[in-house]
Amino acid sequence: MKKVLVLLLLFVGLQQTIYAQKVLKVWVVRHAEKDTTNPKDQDPDLSAAGAKRAEALKKELKSQRLDSIFSTDYKRTKLTGFPLADITGISVKTYNPAKVDVLAKSLKMNAQGKKILIIGHSNTVLEIIEAFGGKRPIEKLTDDDYSYLFSLTIKGDKVEVKTEKYGDKEPVKEL
Numbered sequence: 001m002k003k004v005l006v007l008l009l010l011f012v013g014l015q016q017t018i019y020a021q022k023v024l025k026v027w028v029v030r031h032a033e034k035d036t037t038n039p040k041d042q043d044p045d046l047s048a049a050g051a052k053r054a055e056a057l058k059k060e061l062k063s064q065r066l067d068s069i070f071s072t073d074y075k076r077t078k079l080t081g082f083p084l085a086d087i088t089g090i091s092v093k094t095y096n097p098a099k100v101d102v103l104a105k106s107l108k109m110n111a112q113g114k115k116i117l118i119i120g121h122s123n124t125v126l127e128i129i130e131a132f133g134g135k136r137p138i139e140k141l142t143d144d145d146y147s148y149l150f151s152l153t154i155k156g157d158k159v160e161v162k163t164e165k166y167g168d169k170e171p172v173k174e175l
Contacts, residue, residue: 022113
């Protein structure tokens with residue numbers, strides 16, 4: 001009888017530990033539209049459409065009560081996050097886009113129960129999702145894709161990825 005009681009207590013304790021894991025919520029976006037008037041500028045500001053999209057991101061996520069905002073060290077990524085950072089009082093932290101696996105691992109270990117926004121680039125957004133253990137919700141992001149908003153719900157090793165769009169649709173390019 002004692003063994004059954006001990007096993008039952010261990011089972012209940014293990015179950016409580018599993019349920020006690022806190023959810024990490026992460027939103028991943030590409031920076032908003034950049035100013036392309038100077039093709040030689042490697043670190044351009046946002047265009048007018050990009051500034052408008054950054055405001056749309058603020059409206060989309062302001063009710064989420066974010067704990068942190070991460071951006072690469074480029075003006076276009078930081079400017080995408082600044083409107084939201086401004087109304088929440090959060091400073092934008094920079095990360096190395098070549099080491100998204102390090103960022104994801106650190107957040108999974110240290111940010112359980114938190115809400116995080118990560119702003120990346122067309123060639124890093126999907127890699128960020130994969131670094132958290134999620135599956136690519138789309139095959140690839142093109143240079144013209146700015147409206148995707150990916151949300152990850154992470155609990156332990158389970159990662160749920162949802163895809164939404166925000167702001168104005170991207171303009172259709174003429175052929």
